Amino acid sequence: MRASGKGPSGPRRLRNPRRSYDQEGREVEPATVDNARQNGARGITVKCACNYEALLPFERLRADEYVLDVALRCRCTACGGRRIESYPDWTGGWRWQANGLAANATSESHD
Incomplete structure (x- = not known):
């Protein structure tokens, strides 16, 4: 017999530890x-x-591949x-820096 308010009686949903989940699961x-490429x-x-x-x-790499799944x-070539x-x-900088916007913002602040 299942006690009221204890949740579902079936097994817990198995989750992939390499993924994130929202509040609704x-x-x-x-x-x-x-x-990642589009964002710099x-x-x-x-x-x-x-x-x-x-x-x-x-x-x-494949464009549609998840970054975490790479x-x-x-x-490892060092230890196997x-x-x-x-x-x-x-390390290449954010997209706005790559587009030269950081340089424009810096030069405008010195005027």
Whole structure:
């Protein structure tokens, strides 16, 4: 017999630990490689648990692939490990800086 107010009697919904979920429990779609490129990233950084990291250029990746899922296909060239995370490399600057807007804002403030 199920006690009132304790939630559903079935097993809990299994969630993917590589995804985010909203308050209603719906999966939030992660950023894609194309989305990272459009927002000014230089490429995708992959980092191993041994702290070795590498930059993957966008040309080697599928545009519709999720940034977090890039790590699933990688193996560390230093230690051979597979405990790898992936994220956009923002060291190239944000989109507004790449378009020259930061330079315009700086020159206007000195007038």
